[in-house]
Amino acid sequence: MRVAVFSAKPHDEHFLRLANEAAGHDLRFLEPRLSPETAPLADGHDAVCAFVNDDLGAATIERLAAAGVRMIALRSAGFNHVDLEAAQAAGLAVGRVPAYSPHAVAEHTMALILALNRRIHRAYNRVREGNFALDGLLGFDIHGKTVGIVGTGLIGSILARILHGFGCRILAHDPRQNPDCLALGVRYVDLPTLLGESDIVTLQCPLTPQTHHMINADTIRLMRRGAMLINTSRGAVVDTPALIEGLKDGTIGSLGLDVYEEEEGLFFEDLSNTIIPDDTFARLLTFPNVLITGHQAFFTREALTAIAETTIANLSAFERDGRPVHPVPPPPAGAG
Secondary structure, eight states: OEEEEOSOOHHHHHHHHHHHTTTOOEEEEOOSOOSTTTGGGGTTOSEEEEOTTSOBSHHHHHHHHHTTOOEEEESSSOOTTBOHHHHHHHTOEEEOOSOSOHHHHHHHHHHHHHHHHTTHHHHHHHHHTTOOOOTTOOOOOOTTOEEEEEOOSHHHHHHHHHHHHTTOEEEEEOSSOOHHHHHTTOEEOOHHHHHHHOSEEEEOOOOOTTTTTOBSHHHHTTSOTTEEEEEOSOGGGBOHHHHHHHHHTTSEEEEEESOOTTOTTTTTSOOTTSOOOOHHHHHHTTOTTEEEOOSOTTOSHHHHHHHHHHHHHHHHHHHHHSSOSSBOOOOOTTOO
16 A cells, blocks of 8 residues: 655654565655645555644545545544544545553653652753752652542553552542452542542543543642642643643642643644744743653653554555454544
8 A cells, every 4th residue: 555654753764664564565754744735745645644733634634535545544542633524424444553552651651740749850950050959859759649540541550550559549530440440449539539639630531522621720629739730641631721820829739741732833843943832831831840741651662663563554454454453433423
């Protein structure tokens, strides 16, 4: 199959080429993001391979279908950026990577917790400037603290095991109780209870209509004052302006983000020589108790290998059987 790989970075090319050695697909790597304007670059291709910030709305899908594209291969688990109704109407199959390395995201979540608590990011910059004072670097023992995990799928359950090793009391909120978490002694509670009792709240849930802006002005008011909040799930799970207000009044004691609702056009790019036009994001960067990473929680060798191998497997299965190994289901009848 001829495949146009959009939003391609050097690491994408490296791992996809390795995974494709046996399959032999004709991969064309394209730096631009996929959008209605760049979709013509896929002319003459059987499939496109897209990442989380590519635009797979109705206009893009219509243009891809007109170009003869028959499949969308996502290099991600999430598919909220895909208009599934438009894809179904256009006859485009959609495949995804349902799991790659949940350990990568869980471990990065723990890294944010540790770095924020012990002010590692601030201490690093101080020492480089010859400042060895400890003022402002006071942390707390994570052992014995209550941590609330919102979403206990693969990532959340692995994070629960890590936190259990630290000696934490763990609360969880999820429509489905995970037996692995229950075996650790995790207690499932409603969201208000979790927010009110947790010293640390970490978000590991998918973005759905139910979780959109789950953390907002009203739910932030339910949090234990001075609690730490971590989001390594999807940016739109939180209402960013509400986070800023929570930071300003001290309700949120520290904040760690690996995702951002308006990250398209920011993350995965080098903007060090430009002015960031997003005032909300710029305001977040002014807080000393905020640590932001650029959607890198997934970024390990093991995860990239798994993403590439699953993506190639989806393409090969579609070429052979007309259906990817891991299809994204079409929306239910009457949805929307």
